[in-house]
Every structure is written in structure tokens, then in C-alpha cells.
Amino acid sequence: MRFKASIQNINIFTKLTASLNSLGPLAWVKLSDDQVCFTIIPEQGTQVWAVLSIDTIFDTYTVQSAAGNVINLEVPLTSLTRALKSAQNATSAQIRLTKKDNVPLLALTIVTPSSSNSYAAFPPQGIDSEDCFDVPLNKAFGGGSRETIVTQEVPVRVLGPDTVAGLHEPQCREPDVHIILPPLLQLKSISDRFTKLALAGSKPVSGTTATRTRLELAANMHGCLKMSIKTDAMSISSVWTDLNNPELDPTQVAGGEIGLAEHPSTRMKQLGTADGRSDEGWASVLIDGRDWGKVMSVGRLGGRVIACFCHDHALILYVYLPNENGEDESVLTYYISSYSS
Amino acid sequence: MVLLNFTLTPEAASKIHDLLVCLGKFSDTVAIEARRERFTFTALNSSKSAYAALTLDAANFFTNYECIPSQGGLDGRFTCSISTKALLSVFKGRLYDPLGRDGAIDRCEVSVQDKPDQTECRFIVKMVCNQGVIKTYKLTYEAVEVMHALFDRNVAKNRWSMHSSALKEYIEYFGTKTEMLDIFAGEGDGRAVFKSYTEKISNGKEILKHPLVTAIAVNTSDFEDFNVQPGLHIIISVKDFKSIVVHADTLKVSLKAFYSQPTRPLQFSYGCNGLLCEFTLMTSGDYNASATQTPAPQVLTRETSRASAAPERLDNRNTRSFEMPPPADPASRLAAARRRQPGSRKPSSPKPAVVSDPDSLFVEEDSRWEPLDYNQEEETLGWDASVEHDNASFPTFRDSGSAVVARTDTEGSGGSGATNFEAIGPTQRVSQIKGLW
Numbered sequence: 001m002r003f004k005a006s007i008q009n010i011n012i013f014t015k016l017t018a019s020l021n022s023l024g025p026l027a028w029v030k031l032s033d034d035q036v037c038f039t040i041i042p043e044q045g046t047q048v049w050a051v052l053s054i055d056t057i058f059d060t061y062t063v064q065s066a067a068g069n070v071i072n073l074e075v076p077l078t079s080l081t082r083a084l085k086s087a088q089n090a091t092s093a094q095i096r097l098t099k100k101d102n103v104p105l106l107a108l109t110i111v112t113p114s115s116s117n118s119y120a121a122f123p124p125q126g127i128d129s130e131d132c133f134d135v136p137l138n139k140a141f142g143g144g145s146r147e148t149i150v151t152q153e154v155p156v157r158v159l160g161p162d163t164v165a166g167l168h169e170p171q172c173r174e175p176d177v178h179i180i181l182p183p184l185l186q187l188k189s190i191s192d193r194f195t196k197l198a199l200a201g202s203k204p205v206s207g208t209t210a211t212r213t214r215l216e217l218a219a220n221m222h223g224c225l226k227m228s229i230k231t232d233a234m235s236i237s238s239v240w241t242d243l244n245n246p247e248l249d250p251t252q253v254a255g256g257e258i259g260l261a262e263h264p265s266t267r268m269k270q271l272g273t274a275d276g277r278s279d280e281g282w283a284s285v286l287i288d289g290r291d292w293g294k295v296m297s298v299g300r301l302g303g304r305v306i307a308c309f310c311h312d313h314a315l316i317l318y319v320y321l322p323n324e325n326g327e328d329e330s331v332l333t334y335y336i337s338s339y340s341s
Numbered sequence: 342m343v344l345l346n347f348t349l350t351p352e353a354a355s356k357i358h359d360l361l362v363c364l365g366k367f368s369d370t371v372a373i374e375a376r377r378e379r380f381t382f383t384a385l386n387s388s389k390s391a392y393a394a395l396t397l398d399a400a401n402f403f404t405n406y407e408c409i410p411s412q413g414g415l416d417g418r419f420t421c422s423i424s425t426k427a428l429l430s431v432f433k434g435r436l437y438d439p440l441g442r443d444g445a446i447d448r449c450e451v452s453v454q455d456k457p458d459q460t461e462c463r464f465i466v467k468m469v470c471n472q473g474v475i476k477t478y479k480l481t482y483e484a485v486e487v488m489h490a491l492f493d494r495n496v497a498k499n500r501w502s503m504h505s506s507a508l509k510e511y512i513e514y515f516g517t518k519t520e521m522l523d524i525f526a527g528e529g530d531g532r533a534v535f536k537s538y539t540e541k542i543s544n545g546k547e548i549l550k551h552p553l554v555t556a557i558a559v560n561t562s563d564f565e566d567f568n569v570q571p572g573l574h575i576i577i578s579v580k581d582f583k584s585i586v587v588h589a590d591t592l593k594v595s596l597k598a599f600y601s602q603p604t605r606p607l608q609f610s611y612g613c614n615g616l617l618c619e620f621t622l623m624t625s626g627d628y629n630a631s632a633t634q635t636p637a638p639q640v641l642t643r644e645t646s647r648a649s650a651a652p653e654r655l656d657n658r659n660t661r662s663f664e665m666p667p668p669a670d671p672a673s674r675l676a677a678a679r680r681r682q683p684g685s686r687k688p689s690s691p692k693p694a695v696v697s698d699p700d701s702l703f704v705e706e707d708s709r710w711e712p713l714d715y716n717q718e719e720e721t722l723g724w725d726a727s728v729e730h731d732n733a734s735f736p737t738f739r740d741s742g743s744a745v746v747a748r749t750d751t752e753g754s755g756g757s758g759a760t761n762f763e764a765i766g767p768t769q770r771v772s773q774i775k776g777l778w
Contacts, residue, residue: 026549027567076549077518083553086514103548148563153554192713199715215650293712300710307726323629 001158003031003066003097007084007108008059010093012321014084015300016057017330018051022046022297023078031063031071041167045291049169052330053332071097072159083108083152093146096315097156098166102159110150133258170335172316174254175308176264176283179219181245181317184299187227190238191215193231195289197236214339215292217308218284219309221245221269224276229289239276283309285338295334303332313338342456343419347567348405349449354468356435356616358429360395363588365425366580367393374487375408375419375453382485384425390623391581394492404448419453421482423464431466431478446470454479490621491756492608495598499569502531505589505596505611507563510581510725511535516553521625522579524598526569527548532558533567537579565595575603576625580759585609585620592616600624 007013016038020027024042036057038050054061065071087093087110094109181187198213216237218226222247228237245265253259260266272281298305298319307323317334348536349357359381365370368384375381380397399406410417436446450467463479508634515522515537525534536556561567589611600607609620 019710074549079553082516083555086555116558119682144622148511150558151554151556151558152514152516155548155551157549188710196713196715245592290712290715295714297710 001071001097003063003071003095005058006059006086007057007093007095008055009057010084010087012055012301013090014081014088016052017077017081017084018156019298019300020050021081022266023026025077027077027080028159028167029073029166030077031073033063033069039167045288046295046331047335049335050332052321053323056323056330066166067161069273071159072161073097073104073106073165074157074159074223076154076156079154080106083154086110086150087112087153089113090150090250091112100153104156106154107155108150108152108154110152110226110307112148115150122271135294149194169333170314172308172314172335173310175316176265176268177221177267177309178245178248179223179225179307179309180246181223181305181307182240182243183295188296188299189294191227191289191292194227194236194238195293197234197290198229198231214285214286215287215289216286217292217309217315218282219243220276220281220283221265221309222272222274222276222281224272224274224305226276226282226284234253241274242311279289283311285309285312285336286340287315287336288339295336298332298334303334310338312340342411343375343453344409345451345453345455346405346407347380347403348452349451350404351437351448352764353402353404354432354446354449355435358432358434358436359588359591360616360618361425361429362391363431363584364395365429366584367391367395367489369425370422370483371425371557372422372487373420373482375407376417377415380406381487383489385488385490386485386581391578394489394619394621396617396619398615398617405614418485418487419455420485420489420722421453421464422485423480426574427480429467431480436468457551488608492599492606492619494599495606495607496601496605499575499600499602501567501569502595502597503563505586505592505594508596509590511557511559513584514557515555515579515583518552519555519579521576522582523574523576525574526567526571527558527561528571533561533564533569534558543653560564566597567776569646573601573602576605577607577622581620581622585618588618593721644708665768671680680749 017027020038020040023046024040026040028037028039028041030037030039034054036052036054038048038052040048053309061073063069071164084093087108090112091109092111096107096109098105098107139192194215195213201339213229216226216228216230218228223241223243225240225243226237230236248260248265249262250257250261254261255262268281270281271277301319301321303319303321306318306320308318310316315336315338317336319332319334321330321332323329355688356369361371364384370384372383373381373387374383378399380402381389382393382395382397384393397403399408408419432449433444435444436441436449437445447469450469452465454461454463454465461479462482462484464482466480468477468478470534501515503716518539519537520539521537523534523536523538525536527533534556536554538554539552554744586596589609592611592613594611594613597610598607603624603626605624607622607624609622610618626748720778736765
């Protein structure tokens with residue numbers, strides 16, 4: 001079993017593991033010849049199934065195993081994120097699967113520029129000319145490599161093919177409404193505020209039990225998204241309009257043109273209005289406010305997010321990572337199930 | 342009936358804050374020893390594996406310092422112990438602020454009220470703030486005898502020093518919750534390795550909870566000075582090291598390390614402007630040690646322990662210490678090197694020193710993406726819990742046989758050139774303790 005790769009995009013990798021870590025401590029990582037999958041299945045709350053093309057994060061990538069060159073690992077995300085963060089200023093970073101004292105490890109080897117001489121110019125507002133002097137001084141004395149090498153060892157568990165055979169991506173019916181979400185930072189700050197208000201309002205009533213906040217999220221096929229929260233004391237909602245409902249591609253829909261004509265979203269298009277004031281045409285889900293806050297953590301990756309609403313059933317988010325060459329898009333899929341109202 | 346009065350500038354008061362934060366990571370109480378010419382804060386941790394002595398020089402650190410102990414003449418001293426938390430609530434952060442914002446002071450006056458005709462003994466701190474506001478704090482103290490750990494630098498042939506900013510960068514790579522730090526001098530590869538790890542080996546599912554193992558290989562030329570026996574491992578507590586480095590970094594000074602061999606104490610020393618900080622830490626045995634390197638037990642005297650441990654190593658060490666330092670490169674070569682590689686590598690700019698949370702790694706510009714912690718009550722005014730006081734979870738060393746942090750034999754050091762012997766003098770006469778041997 002062999003896995004070795006140099007990390008091409010440390011920034012995206014770090015942000016990815018940090019976002020996933022907010023939903024659960026452990027990830028199932030599946031390494032294969034053409035893609036890398038990260039899956040988070042927490043005991044409760046949102047599942048994430050992420051499929052990344054190799055070149056989104058890696059470079060010079062090798063994976064070999066007896067099971068068809070597929071390696072399945074269970075990885076603690078907190079340690080991995082921490083290890084990746086130490087590579088933020090690295091000139092290069094490598095990751096490989098290895099074993100020490102019979103414990104499998106993901107070993108990161110991070111080469112960072114040696115920086116001791118930058119302290120010669122304290123206070124920190126160093127003048128450029130001084131810095132220019134420091135570098136050749138460094139080279140003259142060091143006579144060779146002037147690098148600090150950081151090795152981070154993340155303990156992992158290797159999962160057998162039979163262990164992961166029972167894990168399946170959730171199946172869901174065709175969505176009633178699909179819509180491109182507004183910037184997640186905006187969405188997150190409003191949902192955080194709502195959740196906080198609801199928690200503050202409910203505290204005196206039930207201080208002992210873990211208070212739950214139910215956020216209602218709804219969208220229509222006319223570019224509207226509504227977020228609302230109701231408690232005994234209040235009811236608040238925010239409505240976004242002029243969002244985009246992407247057109248479905250008939251070749252991608254089961255049944256082609258006919259399937260598209262009978263698609264739930266086509267029916268939903270007949271209902272509701274673009275100003276969001278009509279009571280009709282909304283597909284809504286009831287989700288946990290805290291859990292939603294964790295999901296919104298993915299915003300740091302800066303991808304395009306399409307939300308698919310299955311009324312009263314589930315909300316599925318597709319987060320497309322920015323990619324230069326168009327094809328082989330990397331996508332993170334979030335499965336959020338709706339609470340019954 | 343001690344007479345102790347001193348005045349601090351805002352800068353000095355904020356240094357007191359910084360050092361108390363550091364000492365708070367070792368112990369819940371700090372001991373104070375005031376002498377005529379110096380004022381010392383000491384702390385000993387609960388497992389007695391770490392001892393800190395931070396000495397403030399009467400002439401350089403204070404604007405005004407007066408101490409006349411009630412007895413003992415010129416060598417007399419006044420000692421007491423005060424809760425670290427209480428002192429920290431007086432010496433808050435931001436005492437020194439050039440812009441004079443909230444919390445800034447004009448000066449700080451401290452006196453001790455210890456007179457038989459007064460009913461209360463108090464340690465009195467007066468913070469004279471701007472706009473004529475004076476905040477007076479009266480702290481209770483406990484009269485205690487202050488013990489000092491002695492450290493003989495003559496024996497500590499292994500030495501290195503490095504700027505605290507570089508070390509601060511390294512400690513940020515360490516994973517949280519690791520316990521041990523192994524400082525290893527490479528054999529012939531010109532590198533030293535700082536490795537943070539945890540000894541506990543767990544199995545099965547638990548293995549994933551095992552903290553990160555981080556090894557940082559540093560060129561010995563990145564040290565300001567590096568003179569350590571090749572192949573020597575020395576192990577200390579990561580938490581102690583972090584606390585020390587973070588404090589040294591507030592002063593922006595170099596940290597010097599002195600040690601002899603595993604299981605013997607190690608000392609970190611740094612300071613500037615009338616503040617001298619010395620931390621004496623217990624070390625544990627060789628990590629991955631071979632049989633010959635097993636150090637002698639601590640009960641032996643120095644001579645025998647040296648003889649039994651490894652005579653060839655001693656020789657090795659001696660020759661090393663007499664080696665000529667490499668000649669400095671002539672300026673012409675520097676200039677040539679500069680011409681050869683014009684801007685081949687961008688100088689790495691110093692990182693902004695922003696870490697408020699001691700456990701955070703680098704500047705966390707991403708925090709807005711973190712799920713909100715709804716348990717945080719920003720509206721509520723709470724007790725400042727910035728001081729860590731979880732001494733209970735402090736890792737203990739394998740070598741816990743003796744509580745004595747440093748040996749107290751002074752005869753040997755007297756003979757062999759006492760110029761390097763900078764430890765605070767013994768508080769007990771040798772003749773008094775002769776009977777013990």
C-alpha cells in the first residue's frame with residue numbers, strides 16, 4: 001500500500017479540512033487513481049460527501065494498493081488541519097502514508113524558508129535594504145540548504161474494503177426547487193444572528209435542556225430565498241430576491257425532455273412570484289440552527305453553491321470548488337435532512 | 342518590620358503583567374523575595390519539575406526602589422507569597438499604552454505594610470492613572486520562606502541560544518495536547534531537531550485521538566550559538582517550553598539554554614533592561630536511548646556520575662568546547678555572495694505578532710467561517726480567566742524520584758572558576774547541613 005503526493009494547493013486543502021472538521025472529527029478519505037473523496041458521516045447532523053479531482057489539491061500523486069489502487073483511511077481532521085496550517089508559508093509540502101511502530105500515519109513533510117535572520121531587523125518594520133543584506137548573509141554562512149523542515153505525523157486508521165462497502169451516499173427524490181445561494185458570509189451572519197436571538201429568547205423558559213433552534217429555510221423557482229425563525233416570543237424572517245434558479249439540462253434529467261416537463265421544479269415554476277410575497281410556490285425545510293452554522297463554514301472555500309430543496313424532506317447543497325480548466329469539477333455535497341414541523 | 346517601597350513606569354508594570362502570566366502557567370502562587378538590590382519573583386510547579394526565578398534589578402528596572410529588611414543586615418530579605426491570580430487582577434494587561442487609552446497608567450507605586458502596630462499586613466499597589474485617578478489595591482500575603490533552585494552552569498557544557506521570535510514560530514507548529522519536547526542535536530548533519538510528542542501509546546479507535554507528532558529540523562546555523570554534544574537528546578515538558586518562549590518573545594530577546602545530560606536540570610535564561618529570567622527544568626532520559634547512554638542516577642556525586650556515565654563522551658565534550666569558532670567571513674566574500682545571487686530569494690518578512698489565544702496557530706483570518714459558539718455570552722461581564730491554572734493535568738516526568746530540582750553542592754563550583762556561577766547564592770550555610778552526609 002503506497003500513497004505519496006506533493007500538496008499543490010495547501011490553502012484549499014487546509015480550508016477544506018477546516019470546513020469538514022466543523023461537522024465531525026473524523027473523515028473517511030478514499031484515495032483512488034482519478035479522485036480523492038472526503039466523507040463525513042456524523043452521528044447526527046449533516047453528512048458531507050466531497051469528490052475532488054486530484055489536481056485540486058495534489059500534484060505528482062501516486063496511489064497503489066492490492067484493492068484496485070484504492071486506499072481507504074479514517075483521518076482525524078483536527079490533527080490534519082493543524083498539520084496543514086503549519087504549511088501555510090511552506091515552499092513545498094509532501095504527504096505520504098507510512099507506518100511507525102505498527103501505527104499507520106499520514107506524514108507531512110513541510111519545507112519552510114529559514115527565517116531566523118529576519119529577526120536581525122527588529123523592530124519588525126524592517127527597511128527593505130536591510131532585508132536584502134540579510135539574505136546573502138544567510139547564504140554565505142549556511143553554505144547550502146537554508147531551510148527548516150517540519151514533519152507532522154497524523155495517526156490514521158486504514159479501512160478495509162468491506163468496512164467501507166456498507167457506506168452509501170444518501171438517495172433523495174428530485175428536488176422541488178433549486179437555487180443559487182447568496183454569498184455564504186451574508187447568509188451565515190444572518191442565520192447566526194437569528195439562532196442567537198432564538199437562544200436568548202428561550203433561555204429563561206428552559207435553561208436546563210439543550211435548547212434547539214429550528215431555522216426554516218424556503219425557496220421558490222422565482223429567485224427567492226426566505227430564512228425565518230419562530231419562537232414563542234417572536235418571529236423573524238429575511239427574504240432574498242433576484243437570485244438565480246439554474247436551468248436543468250435535459251440530458252442530465254432522468255427521462256430527458258419528458259422527464260424535465262414532469263420535473264417537480266417545472267410544476268413549482270407555475271406557482272409563486274418573484275417578489276417573494278406570495279404564499280405559494282415555496283419549498284421549505286426545517287433545520288437546526290447550530291448545524292446550519294457548521295455547514296456555512298464551507299463558505300471559506302469560496303465556491304458556487306446550489307441549494308436543492310425537497311419540500312419537508314431535505315436540503316442538499318452542492319458546493320462547486322473554483323477550478324481553472326472547467327471539467328473535472330470538484331464538488332462537495334451536503335445532505336441536510338429536514339425536521340418535521 | 343520591613344520597609345519596602347518601589348515605583349514602576351507603565352512599561353515596567355506591563356512587564357510585571359507579562360511575567361505573572363508566564364509564572365501563572367507554572368504555579369497558582371508566586372513567591373516574592375525582596376533584597377536591598379534586587380526583587381525576585383519565583384514559582385515552583387506542583388510536580389516540582391520546573392522552577393522559575395525572575396529577578397528585577399533595583400537600579401535598572403524600577404524608577405525608585407527602597408528595601409530595608411527588618412533583619413539580616415545587607416544580606417537580609419523580605420519574603421512572602423501571593424496568589425498569582427490576585428496579582429494578575431491588579432497588574433492587568435494594557436497598563437502601558439502610549440495612546441493613554443482605557444487601562445493605561447501613569448505610574449505604579451507598591452509598598453508593603455508589615456508593622457506590628459497595624460492590624461493588617463498588606464501588599465499595597467497604587468495604580469496612578471491618567472486624569473488623577475488612583476486605584477489602590479491591598480493584597481493579603483503569606484509569609485513564607487523562599488527556596489531557590491541552584492543551577493551550576495559549569496557542568497552544563499551543552500549550550501545554545503536562539504532568538505525568541507524564531508522559537509515562537511517553531512512552537513506554533515506543535516500540536517495541541519502534546520506533552521514532551523525532545524531537543525536533539527544531529528550527528529554531523531548540521532541540524533537540531535525539536536520534536537513534540539506524547540508518550541501514551543493507545544490502540545484501536547483511540548489511536549486517532551493521539552496528538553500530532555511534530556518534528557522541526559533546524560539548521561544549527563540558524564541558532565545564534567550552538568554547542569551541543571552531537572547525538573544528545575534532552576527531554577522537557579512542551580508546556581513549560583511554550584510558556585517560556587511566549588514570555589521571552591514579549592521581551593524580543595534571545596533565549597539561552599544550558600544543560601549537561603538527561604535527568605540533570607536544564608536552564609533557560611534570558612532578559613533585558615534589568616529583568617533576568619531563569620527557568621530551571623527537570624529533564625528526562627534519552628528518547629530512543631541506547632544502553633551506553635543511560636545516565637547515572639541522580640544520587641551520585643558529580644565526579645562519579647561523570648565517570649560512570651560515559652567517559653568518552655566527557656572527552657568529546659571537552660574537545661568540543663575548546664574548538665576554535667569558525668572565522669567570520671570576510672566582508673569581500675559577503676559582497677561577492679550578494680552579487681552572485683541578486684534577490685534570488687525574497688526575504689521572508691517577519692510575521693505580525695498577533696496571537697492572543699495561546700493555542701491558536703498563526704493569524705486566524707478565517708474565524709468568521711467558524712461555527713458560532715452560542716455559549717459565549719458577550720454581554721456578560723465575567724472574571725478574567727486568561728490565566729491557565731490546570732496544574733492538575735500537568736504531565737509528570739519519569740524521573741520523579743527526587744524533588745530537588747537542582748543540586749545544592751557549592752564546594753565544587755567554588756573551585757572551578759566561579760565566574761559562570763550566576764545562580765542566586767545559597768540561603769543556608771554548608772556547615773549547617775554537614776550533618777546530613
